[in-house]
Amino acid sequence: MxxxxxxxxxxxxxxxxxxxxxxxxxxxxxxxxxxxxxxxxxxxxxxxxxxxxxxxxRILGMVPHATIGNAQPLDDWRAVAEAAQRNPQVLAAAPFSELDGMLSYKGAMQSIQVNGIDPAEEDKVSIIGRHIVQGSLEGLKPDEFGVVLGEITARRFRLNVGDKLTLIVPEPSSVPGGITPRMQRLTVVAVFKVGAELDGNLALIHIADAGSIQRLQPGQVQSVRLALEDLYKAPQVSAAIAAQLGDGYRASDWTLTQGSLxxxxxxxxxxxxxxxxxxxxxxxxxxxxxxxxxxxxxxxxxxxxxxxxxxxxxxxxxxxxxxxxxxxxxxxxxxxxxxxxxxxxxxxxxxxxxxxxxxxxxxxxxxxxxxxxxxxxxxxxxxxxxxxxxxxxxxxxxxxxxxxxxxxxxxxxx
Structure with a gap:
């Protein structure tokens, strides 16, 4: 050769x-x-x-891929969800509220991010249902003020299902200083473990209870949470949906909270x-x-x-x-x-x-x-x-x- x-x-x-x-x-x-x-x-x-x-x-399966909100609370979140789901990138939508506060139990305290969710809709946009280690997500019922805690938080406070603790949230006030604390008694109904930092700084309550704490009218929600097919298109997709909905609507996505990680x-x-x-x-x-x-x-x-x-x-x-x-x-x-x-x-x-x-x-x-x-x-x-x-x-x-x-x-x- x-x-x-x-x-x-x-x-x-x-x-x-x-x-x-x-x-x-x-x-x-x-x-x-x-x-x-x-x-x-x-x-x-x-x-x-x-x-x-x-x-x-784990992290992006728990936090919203994108949210669509308004300067005012949403009276009909389903209409917003239907409009968002016309975009081919949107897989599902669910009501969502978010507030920051402090958890208090027997003198111990820690900061916490509390998400208001609808247990019936949450499995469409989150992996939380697959990571419950105690109790069940169905334990979140309106007006009962149940809470689902992360495993790290539950272990830190030595809490089990059925234990009670206090949520302290800041509330605007006319008194000098402008902010007064508002306290709400919560009952632990479930514990989740996703194996990430969220186990120590995230808690879930019913969307109706979140609205009550935020002093919203019955049926009102803060925003709509979206699950997207391509996570890395979240900024463009959410901005396009907010623009399509009209003036006053604003979009947020996971890159603003988790992008640095x-x-x-x-x-x-x-x-x-x-x-x-x-x-x-x-x-x-x-x-x-x-x-x-x-x-x-x-x-x-x-x-x-x-x-x-x-x-x-x-x-x-x-x-x-x-x-x-x-x-x-x-x-x-x-x-x-x-x-x-x-x-x-x-x-x-x-x-x-x-x-x-x-x-x-x-x-x-x-x-x-x-x-x-x-x-x-x-x-x-x-x-x-x-x-x-x-x-x-x-x-x-x-x-x-x-x-x-x-x-x-x-x-x-x-």
Whole structure:
């Protein structure tokens, strides 16, 4: 089978010879370094993708994707919901109210965000129903002032279903200072656990009870909560719906309350990816060292090839091929092992926990009790492209040096 001269000689130089085992060993270490770098990048980025996906499903499954409200309370929230659902991005809508306050129990206090919800509609826009660990969401009934607390809050106050506590909310007043506290007795009807920070700063009450605390008229709500198909289009979709509804309507979305968290996670992923890319860069420098030693070792061979008619371009291509083979093999091995490891990292961590008898990710310490992994094809392609690109760039200088070898000088002492 016909092969170009550069590919034939370059592939032969890659294999071990009797007198250059050390050079072959350096080539092997370069391949191993590339493989380890690619493997580490794939596994780490997959774990970070899994963590981001897990946090997105938990946090953004609890907080509103978007809300539509008015300067005045909504008298007919269903009309607003129907208008919003005409947008193809809107999956569901439900009434929603929000207020901030303090919880008080036996002298202990903590700040809390209280959401008013309709238990009959909430499952359409939230994952809360799947994360109740005590009681039930149906325990929220109008005019009974029940409350659903997060697991961290319940544990902090040592509360169980049926216990009573006090909600303190600020209320505008005509007295000096302008604000007076209003207290409302609440009964714990359920406890949820989503495994995120919301377990310690969110509480749910019935929409009618929230309206009573806010001194709204019966049937009035503060806003309508929307569940969207594409979370990252929330600002555009909610703004378009508010504009369609007319003057006075305003939109809010999750990027205003949780956007900084996900921006930080995206930045962290980018920075860790760049740091791990340094491992690949070190392996690429090994390729440079390998090829420089090969050029020094093969000076006589290069001179003979030049006297037989090989052009400087062919000589340069020969060593580019040799370095590229190292890069391709190392990248391929690392990509295969990285994909296998990323797909099985959760099972591997579980196996280590069973063998050691220790919980690496204890639910008492971390918000997640396992190591999530989300392998994305684009990340794998990007990592492999970066590794191959660095490997190719590493071959250019040694190959150029080989092309500059003068036959007379190289053969002078042979």
């Amino acid at each position: 016909f092969r170009p001269l550069s590919i034939f000689i370059g592939s032969r130089y890659t294999r071990a010879k009797r007198r250059n085992h050390f050079i072959s060993f350096i080539s092997l270490t370069s391949m191993i370094g590339l493989a380890l770098g690619v493997l580490a990048m794939i596994v780490v980025l997959s774990v970070m993708n899994g963590f981001q996906k897990e946090m997105s499903s 996900f921006s930080a996670m995206k930045m962290e992923k980018t920075m860790i990816g760049l740091l791990l890319l340094l491992i690949v860069a070190v392996a690429a420098f090994n390729i440079i060292a390998t090829l420089i030693m090969v050029v020094a070792d093969k000076g006589a061979d290069i001179a003979i090839l030049r006297t037989l008619g090989a052009t400087p371009g062919q000589i340069m291509a020969t060593f580019v091929v040799q370095g590229s083979i190292i890069g391709v093999i190392g990248t391929t091995v690392g990509a295969v092992l990285g994909v296998i490891a990323a797909l099985n990292v959760s099972q591997l961590v579980g196996w280590l926990e069973r063998i050691s008898g220790q919980h690496i990710f204890s639910s008492d310490v971390y918000f997640i009790s396992n190591l999530p992994s989300d392998l994305q094809g684009f990340d794998v392609l990007l990592i492999c492209a970066a590794a191959l690109g660095l490997s190719f760039l590493a071959t250019l200088y040694p190959s150029w040096r080989a092309a500059q070898v003068q036959p007379a000088e190289a053969l002078r002492y042979e």
